[in-house]
Amino acid sequence: MIGQDQVPCLLRAARGETLDRPPVWMMRQAGRYMQVYRDLRDKYPSFRERSENPDLAIEISLQPWRAFRPDGVILFSDILTPLTGMGIPFDIIESKGPIIDPPIRSQAQVDAVHTLDPDSATPFIRTILTSLRQEVGNEAAVLGFVGSPWTLAAYAVEGRTSKSYAHIKGMAFSEPGMLHQLLSKLADNIAIYACHQIECGAQVVQLFDSWAGQLSPMDYRTFALPYQQQVVRRVKAKYPDTPLILYISGSAGVLDLMGESGVDIVSVDWTVDMADARRRLGANMVVQGNVDPAALFGSKAFIRDRILDTVQKAGRRGHILNLGHGILPGTPEENAAFFFETAKQLDQLLAVPA
Known part of the structure; x- marks a missing residue:
């Protein structure tokens, strides 16, 4: 049996244990702020090649591990990766982001979305996650991640990133039955994909519902929350002990509802004060976050003060230190290093109130 000292501290925090310091990792910790990543990107300009070629994806996933030794190592991939296996083709263009052409706008297109077979559609995932587990051992937890149904549907219906979400909201308000059918299909497939990641070695899975923060609380309860719950129910039925995290950008208006999703951990963005998040989510919910990513452009004293405030x-129980969103391109690498160094020294820097 693995002793407590051999269980990655991120998993211990996810269980609600009281620790001397919170575990720490960063969303998008493998990415454009690192020179080694930019060098590799220049050599392999296609994002899909970088994320779907196992050797490249493993190397990119491990770049921040080698540099900073975070407590979580996350799969380098994209939330859209499984869409092709559902019959929704996409591409990711470096300067434009994801493109889905044609976007899903008709009943016939919704009907054509089919059940995902992960080993056939995404064979690289097994190799990547298995290798990451072997590389980091018990020194860190390996995280997988998936897109949540509302956000995947938004990409599929909009066809690209959006500022107005006019197409997806138009479908929600004029043809809700068709959208609910699409959301349910996506939820079933995402549950399959999340379970597959766990089977391949992921010890924690984060659900990104990035665009759900654009919904009113009423519409979130109708079009996002039930499908988050559908994913969580299916995954927990098979892997009840695997922690699930939910992240939404701009979540202040729906934070309380996020706690109803069934996940073990709510990742809080920086628009919510952490003390307020604790109050709204309740003492039993594990939280993640929530330093403003732009804080890493400040001085080291400023970064340290923001970490300490969060x-x-x-508190000492049930908290995973992270940013409130992904680390920004252009962030000085030495400041990212200082973020991790400070996090690792928190047990010495202050006596954190329980």
Whole structure:
């Protein structure tokens, strides 16, 4: 049996244990702020090649591990990766982001969305996650991630990133039955994909419902929450002990509802004070976050103060230190290093109130 000292501290925090310091990782910690990543990107300009070629994806996933030794190592991939296996083709263009052409706008297109077979559609996932587990051992937890149904539907219906979400909201308000059918199909497939990641080695899975923060609380309860719950129910039925995290950008208006999703951990963005998040989510919910990514452009003293503020408000139990969104391109690497160094020294820097 693995002793407590051999269980990655991120998993211990996810269980709600009281720790001397919170575990720490960063969303998008493998990416454009690192020179080694930019060098590799220049050599392999296609994002899909970088994320779907196992050797490249493993190397990119491990770049921040080698540099900073975070407590979580996350699969380098994209939330759209499984869409092709559902019959929804896409591409990711470096300067434009994801493109889905044609976008899903008709009943016939919704009907054509089919059940995902992960080993056939995404064979590289097994190789990547298995290798990451072997590489980091028990020194860190390996995280997988998936897109949540509303956000995947938004990409599929809009066809690209959006500022107005006019197409997806138009479908929601004029043809809700068709959208609910699409959301349910996506939820079933995402549950399959999340379970597959767990089977391949992921010890934690984060659900990104990035665009759900654009919904009113009423519409979130109608079009996002039930399908988050559908994913969580299916995954928990098979893997009840695997922690699930939910992240939404701009979540202040729906934070309380996020706690109803069934996940084990709510990742809080920086628009919510951590003390307020704790109050709204309740003492039993594990939280993740929530330093503003732009804080990493500040001085080291500023970064340290922001970390301490977040950790003091979160307390010693049930907190995973992270940014409130992905680390920004152009962030000085030495500041990212300082973020991790400070996090690792928190047990010495202050006595965190329980």
